[in-house]
Amino acid sequence: MESVNWLALVYGLVGGLGLFLYGMKMMSEGLQKSAGSSLRNILExxxxxxxxxxxxxxxxxxxxxxxxxxxxxxxxxxxxxxxxxxxxxxxxxxxxxxxxxxxxxxxxxIGKLALPAIGIGVFMRMFTSNKKYHYWGEVIIGFGLLFLGLKIMKDGFVPLRxxxxxxxxxxxxxxxxxxxxxxxxxxxxxxxxxxxxxxxxxxxxxxxxxxxxxxxxxxxxxxxxxxxxxxxxxxxxxxxxxxxxxxxxxxxxxxxxxxxxxxxxxxxxxxxxxxxxxxxxxxxxxxxxxxxxxxxxxxxxxxxxxxxxxxxxxxxxxxxxxxIPGKGNGRDDGLVFLDDCLIETPDFAVSQARKEVSRMSGLALEMLKLSRDAFFSRDTKTINKVYELENTVDLLEKDISTFLVRLNQEQISAETSRELNSILHVLHDLEKIGDYAENIANYTEKLIESDIRFSDEAMLEMEEIYDVAIRFTDNVIKAYNAGGLPRPIDTEDENTIDKMRKQFKNHHLKRLQQGSCSVETGILFVDILNNLEKTGDQAFNIAQVVMGDM
Known part of the structure; x- marks a missing residue:
């Protein structure tokens, strides 16, 4: 027992194990980043x-x-x-x-290759500009550290004989x-x-x-x-x-x-x-x-x-x-496609995040459609559905953003980082679309409570701009959810919405001068127009992501 240098033994075992684990981690992360979308496609x-x-x-x-x-x-x-x-x-x-x-x-x-592998890997990581070489450099460094740690552990165990x-x-x-x-x-x-x-x-x-x-x-x-x-x-x-x-x-x-x-x-x-x-x-x-x-x-x-x-x-x-009794294959609210464990595999996490955003986009679009239904039917139950969905959309925006920020702090490729940023942009735009739908539902509630009604001409104008706003938002969301490389998308509807808002606002001023509508009615009419115009702006922002302009 006295012949064993316990301090040297502990240093060797702890240090060797640390190098082994760090080498495993570096090799794993390098392989994941090198595999990139290939790994994602396999899982998909x-x-x-x-x-x-x-x-x-x-x-x-x-x-x-x-x-x-x-x-x-x-x-x-x-x-x-x-x-x-x-x-x-x-x-x-x-x-x-x-x-x-x-x-x-x-x-x-192949333990003798550990030190040359570390040297080659460091050279590839530090002295090349190609990202692929960087990733493979990490793999080779991890490989070398793994075997170096193993050798140190082996040497550490020798005195225990x-x-x-x-x-x-x-x-x-x-x-x-x-x-x-x-x-x-x-x-x-x-x-x-x-x-x-x-x-x-x-x-x-x-x-x-x-x-x-x-x-x-x-x-x-x-x-x-x-x-x-x-x-x-x-x-x-x-x-x-x-x-x-x-x-x-x-x-x-x-x-x-x-x-x-x-x-x-x-x-x-x-x-x-x-x-x-x-x-x-x-x-x-x-x-x-x-x-x-x-x-x-x-x-x-x-x-x-x-x-x-x-x-x-x-x-x-x-x-x-x-x-293990019980039922359930998912959650009614909050995240469905994301879990903290996915942080381990960034490329697949991004793929799952897009699915979560796709689900959120469906909810935001549904809010916009429900706000239209509530406005024309003057139905308080439909208004409440908009409010319920708003809570879910806000929760999703918060949880997805938190997950993506955490993921962005990991060692990820430049391509993955760009995709994360674009998803964060889209998240913000979808959440704002939900906010505008909620605002319109709130204005509709005021109309009902105050028993205010728009003129037939104003209702036709509202129906016209609503149709364009929903059509444009729907087309943009479908294009984004289709994924793939940047591609052109028809954004003419966004200009149409801007023109309609300006034109219909002028029509409203004329009706106000003619006394065919009240000031309070006119304010709510303009507020709804403004929120639909802003909805078009947020959809246009998502279209820019689809086209690769952001």
């Missing part, structure tokens, strides 16, 4: 087919290098009603396989694999990264601190521990989202239970397919072949789990429904 094509869902979960996790991030996203999608439970569980199964890519990378003997206490502790893991599973689960819950705990396990095994059997039991536990992140993310969500998170735990926990029974046989099968003796110790006291064996056990376990559970996902879903 997700269907209810469980096989495709599994494949998508595998690919996305392999790209972003984090099963926790993928499953947290899945919880958000289910909470938003974008996925059903069976579909979500299929993505989780794919994510479990996709996350093993990290372990396979670690098993390659001489500690009788740790030798006995890890021998206990070999004799009692359930304890090793529990230790692996707890360690992963603490670190919040199964990839990091796999790295720690590989480092301990490679230095001979633990044997092959104990390492495999630790890996099984790490597969349980990684599910805690999704379950934490599910707190406060609807029952279906909590079922998706619980389903992830259930899949991994059940898989570990049956795998513990057959673990020795499974390890033998992996040995047959993997070159080298995992228990071979070289002259330096290291075990050069065990890393690949551990990685293959990790991958093999999740592939077997996938094969077993994909055909019975509907049964698993029903079990989750029984264990």
């Amino acid at each position: 094509k997700l269907t209810t087919n469980r096989v495709i869902g599994t494949f998508v979960g595998l690919v996305v996790t392999a790209v972003i290098q984090s099963s926790s991030a993928t499953t947290v996203m899945v919880v958000g999608f289910v909470n938003a009603g974008l996925m059903n439970l069976v579909q979500a569980l299929s993505v989780v199964l794919g994510a479990n396989v996709g996350t093993t890519v990290t372990a396979q990378l670690i098993a390659f003997k 001489h500690s009788e206490f740790f030798q006995q502790a890890f021998i206990t893991f070999s004799h009692h694999p359930v304890l090793a599973v529990a230790a692996g689960a707890v360690l992963t819950m603490v670190v919040q990264s199964s990839s990091a705990t796999i790295g720690i396990t590989v480092a301990m095994a490679s230095t001979g601190l633990i044997d092959y059997y104990a390492a495999c039991a630790l890996v099984l536990g790490e597969n349980i521990g990684t599910t805690i992140t999704a379950n934490l993310a599910a707190i406060g969500t609807n029952p279906t989202a909590r079922r998706a998170a619980f389903g992830h735990f259930l899949i991994n926990a059940l898989g570990v239970c049956y795998m513990l029974i057959f673990l020795k046989f499974f390890m033998q099968a992996v040995d047959v397919m993997t070159p080298g003796d995992p228990n071979f110790v070289n002259a330096d006291g290291n075990m050069p072949y065990i890393a690949r064996h551990i990685a293959n056990v990790h991958t093999g376990f999740n592939i077997v789990n996938l094969i077993i559970f994909v055909p019975v996902l509907h049964i698993l879903a029903r079990l989750c429904e029984r264990m």
Whole structure:
């Protein structure tokens, strides 16, 4: 025990783990930014087919290098009603396989490339102007830091070979694999990264601190521990989202239970397919072949789990429904397509934000139409509907803006940043359209309360300008929601609205001079005209975004 320099050991382990985690984060973010819209398109094509869902979960996790991030996203999608439970569980199964890519990378003997990779990555990041090179520079830096951290951790574990206490502790893991599973689960819950705990396990095994059997039991536990992140993310969500998170735990926990029974046989099968003796110790006291064996056990376990559970996902879903009762696949108010977990994947978050804005645009347009219906029918119930929708639109504008501001503080590409700014502009314009519809509803309420009526000529003019305002707003909103590249849009209606407002205001002055309308009637008439003209202005602002002028 006295021969161990504990301070150096702690520094090495903490520093190595920190470099490993930071390297993982940098590599993940660089890959996401490099993938950009490609990752978004993959996610957009997700269907209810469980096989495709599994494949998508595998690919996305392999790209972003984090099963926790993928499953947290899945919880958000289910909470938003974008996925059903069976579909979500299929993505989780794919994510479990996709996350093993990290372990396979670690098993390659490429630690010597860590420092050159960091040097090349820094050069690409600092001395090139191309954004794509910047992103790939981050990927390469992260790759180098990951392996540098792993090497430091390995070196840190070497002195523990001489500690009788740790030798006995890890021998206990070999004799009692359930304890090793529990230790692996707890360690992963603490670190919040199964990839990091796999790295720690590989480092301990490679230095001979633990044997092959104990390492495999630790890996099984790490597969349980990684599910805690999704379950934490599910707190406060609807029952279906909590079922998706619980389903992830259930899949991994059940898989570990049956795998513990057959673990020795499974390890033998992996040995047959993997070159080298995992228990071979070289002259330096290291075990050069065990890393690949551990990685293959990790991958093999999740592939077997996938094969077993994909055909019975509907049964698993029903079990989750029984264990977590309740109804609900989304929220009546507030955000539907956005969740804080989407911050992890900026490009997909932007795509979901546009869906949320599309939903908000529908509500703003509905408010405008309802304000017209209320005005011509003089119906107070319709006026109240406008007021109710105004509260929802205001809430959406606030919540979406808050989400986008948070997203803008992340490391995002210049293209994503521009799109965020354009969405924020559109949000403001839609909220103002809702405000103008609410103003008109308020003026209509005054008309009803004071029993004021416009002349037939004024009513015809109001009908005419309303038709143009709604038509223009509807066309612009449809063009914006269609997405795609900037394109021309007919904005002549905006000029028509301006001309109508001026013309109808002059007509009103003549009626006032002729005594055919009162001053109070005229004020309300002009106020409504002004709000419809401002509605056209806000729709024109959105049209400029569509045309790429903002």
